[in-house]
Amino acid sequence: MELAALVENIPFETLLLYLSALIIPLLFSVYNLTTSSGPKYIKKEWDRYPILERRVISEGERPVIFLTVGARTRDLPTGSHVKLRIPNPSDPSRPIIKSYTPTRFDGSSCELMIRIYPSGAMTPSLYKLKVGDTLEMMGPTGLHRYLGSGTFTYGKKTYDNIKRIGMLAGGTGVTPMIQIINKIIEEEGDDTEVCLCCFNTTTEETLLEDELKEAMSKSGGKVEVKFFASKTGKGTTEKLSMRSMSGPGIIKLLGIKEGEEDSSIILMCGPDGFVKHVRKELKEDGSMKNIMIW
Ligand SMILES: Cc1cc2nc3c(=O)[nH]c(=O)nc-3n(C[C@H](O)[C@H](O)[C@H](O)COP(=O)(O)OP(=O)(O)OC[C@H]3O[C@@H](n4cnc5c(N)ncnc54)[C@H](O)[C@@H]3O)c2cc1C
The missing domain is CATH 2.40.30.10 (Translation factors)
Incomplete structure (x- = not known):
């Protein structure tokens, strides 16, 4: 029997029921596609x-x-x-x-x-x-990128074959470090070692201490986190001011051993005075070539 003849023999109410069963889900899918459910993607325009x-x-x-x-x-x-x-x-x-x-x-x-x-x-x-x-x-x-497995880029510059990352964070300067630590922990094949040193004025100002300690324990030994405060030391926070540190002292604090400078990188982010001091000291020392500043 031809389709037209078949349709003619179906009662009108049944046909309506069949059609609505087909059309209603179709309308729903079109609606979902055009209204893009969920939050918008972040983009380069405001x-x-x-x-x-x-x-x-x-x-x-x-x-x-x-x-x-x-x-x-x-x-x-x-x-x-x-x-x-x-x-x-x-x-x-x-x-x-x-x-x-x-x-x-x-x-x-x-x-x-x-x-x-x-x-x-x-x-x-x-x-x-x-x-x-x-x-x-x-x-x-921004131009800073961690591509994983010990490779960083900054614009056209590439730092690769990095085995150890020394991170210096002053206050909220810890934010880019957390991003990188999370990526290293999540990527199973990424065995890059990290030593993050968080510097604050007081122990009370230390940010995300519990979260960072948790990250350290679930990293399987890949990540070490140390806390310092310039005015007060308490518990696992040592009293230490970045301003009192010399280039060799900073490199030692980050666990970068002699002969391992080229396979290591120092990342730093923090207030202007903090960054200026570290830059000056590392420049005077001269042994670290891989340095990235946020
Ligand atoms: C690439 C990049 C990433 C950043 N990421 C973060 C982030 O994740 N979280 C975050 O909180 N900030 C971050 N900052 C800093 C942020 O952009 C602002 O500069 C900061 O929030 C202060 O803005 P404001 O307008 O309130 O203060 P401003 O008007 O700039 O400053 C007001 C006063 O606050 C003091 N002040 C400002 N910044 C600092 C500081 N860092 N240390 C000590 N005193 C300060 C100054 O002495 C000034 O007197 C980032 C900055 C850059 C460049």
Whole structure:
């Protein structure tokens, strides 16, 4: 029997039922495709993304917050950062733009750790954000990349065959280091050794101590983390100021042995004074050629 004759013999109500069973799921799939369910992908143009979670992880004069932003960031390369933009009340033509390094990013969200400076142009506004508010963001930006298995790039420059990474982090300068540590722990074949030295002013200002200790214990010996405070030492935090360190002292602290300088790299991120001091000391020492600064 031909199709037309077959359709003619089916009662109208039954035909309607068959058609709706076919058409309704089809309409649903078209709707899902066109509305792109889930958060938007982060991109190089400014766009607004929702705050999914806000946590204060350290109180005090300069609190530290975690903001989880609903932005898909699967393609954000390890080592890169994002930019945030807020209006500038004193000059609307020049908005305030600052960089932040996500500590974690996955298929559906991106986590930022931000220290709030009460006199800051940007951070007091970030502190006021609530869950459900939106934030202007773009990225990824920056030239630092960790490609895995001991290979770094900075623009056109490549550092490869790196067996040991010495990380120096001043305060929130720990954020890019966390990204790299997470990548090394997650990648089974990546046996690059890491020694992260976190420097803060006081023990109370030490950031993510528990999380970093956990990362160290689940790294299978690949990652070592040391904590230092310039004013007070307590528990596992040693009293030590970066300003008192010489080049050879810094290299020794990071566990880089004589003869292993070329297969090692020093990464550093922190306040200007911190970075300036380390650069000067390492330059004077002259034995480390692989140095990357955020
Ligand atoms: C590549 C990159 C990645 C960054 N990633 C992060 C991150 O993940 N988390 C984060 O919190 N910040 C990060 N920063 C710093 C951030 O971009 C801002 O500079 C910072 O949040 C201060 O902004 P602000 O406008 O509130 O303060 P500003 O208006 O710039 O400064 C206000 C006051 O705060 C003091 N101050 C500012 N920054 C520091 C500092 N680092 N140490 C000591 N005193 C300071 C200054 O003395 C100044 O008086 C990053 C910076 C760069 C370049």
